[in-house]
Amino acid sequence: xxxxxxxxxxxxxxxxxxxxxxxxxxxxxxxxxxxxxxxxxxxxxxxxxxxxxxxxxxxxxxxxxxxxxxxxxxxxxxxxxxxxxxxxxxxxxxxxxxxxxxxxxxxxxxxxxxxxxxxxxxxxxxxxxxxxxxxxxxxxxxxxxxxxxxxxxxxxxxxxxxxxxxxxxxxxxxxxxxxxxxxxxxxx
Numbered sequence: 641x642x643x644x645x646x647x648x649x650x651x652x653x654x655x656x657x658x659x660x661x662x663x664x665x666x667x668x669x670x671x672x673x674x675x676x677x678x679x680x681x682x683x684x685x686x687x688x689x690x691x692x693x694x695x696x697x698x699x700x701x702x703x704x705x706x707x708x709x710x711x712x713x714x715x716x717x718x719x720x721x722x723x724x725x726x727x728x729x730x731x732x733x734x735x736x737x738x739x740x741x742x743x744x745x746x747x748x749x750x751x752x753x754x755x756x757x758x759x760x761x762x763x764x765x766x767x768x769x770x771x772x773x774x775x776x777x778x779x780x781x782x783x784x785x786x787x788x789x790x791x792x793x794x795x796x797x798x799x800x801x802x803x804x805x806x807x808x809x810x811x812x813x814x815x816x817x818x819x820x821x822x823x824x825x826x827x828x
Contacts, residue, residue, distance in 0.1 A: 641665075641682045641700065647707050648735055653728045659772065660732045667739055670771040674764075676757060678742040686741065689751035692810040699741050702809055707734040709805035723797060726777065730798040733781035737802060740764035762786045 644664055651657035669675045679685070686693025686702040693702045710730050717723040740761040745752050759767070766783035781802045784794040794800045 643704055644700065644707070644735060647704070647711075647731060650711070651728045651731050656728055656732055656775070656778075659774065660735055663736060663739060663768075663772075667742060667768075669740075669743070670768055674743075674758060676743050676755075679745075681739075681742055684742045685745035685747075685752045686738070687752070687810070688745060688754050692814040694745075694752040699738060702813070703735060703738060705809045705813075706737065706802070706805045707731060709808060710734040710801050713801050713805060717797070717801075725797055725801070729775060729777045729781065730801060732774070733778045733785075733798065733802050734805065736769065736778075737765065737782050737785045737806065740768060760790075762790045766792075 641664070645661060648657055648661050648664065651660060664681060667678075667681065682700050683696050684699040685695065686698030688694055693699065711727075711734075714723075714725045714727060714730055718725060738761060740759070743764070744755055744757050744761050746755050747753075757764075762783065762785065766779050769779045769782055777796060777798065780792070780796060781794075781799040783792040784790065784799040785802050785806050787793060787803050787807070794803045
């Protein structure tokens with residue numbers, strides 16, 4: 641968790657950085673009806689057994705990797721293309737993109753499974769950020785990070801970077817570290 645908090649320090653906007661750190665340290669669903677049994681962020685599973693990061697601490701590893709990938713991709717795009725990228729929004733969205741997963745997975749038998757929860761983690765996380773007044777650009781990045789598999793397509797450079805960083809990390813982890821064959825259609 642300390643590594644994530646160090647990355648959060650890269651957010652220059654003090655108010656946004658503070659809100660991001662508070663959620664990373666102690667996230668509770670905004671709506672009391674959604675306050676289900678959860679895991680601590682640092683101990684949460686990143687996904688079910690048939691996909692990626694299906695181990696205790698998997699969410700933490702995935703989030704750290706995705707955030708680092710976002711930062712590096714942005715550096716390259718800025719250097720080569722002089723791209724204008726809002727790093728505060730990108731880093732915040734990367735750190736929080738899977739926040740609701742703390743409520744979504746549990747160990748059952750020999751594997752990790754998706755619990756019976758009221759919302760998909762992408763929608764749920766976007767709703768949580770919206771309810772807390774995060775910038776619309778951050779909410780969009782989170783809502784769009786699943787691409788065609790979700791309900792919102794990326795429309796900003798920050799959202800596209802997060803989408804691809806998330807895809808790279810989850811696909812590589814599942815395919816090479818969990819030895820799963822993952823087929824993903826990234827779009828046309």
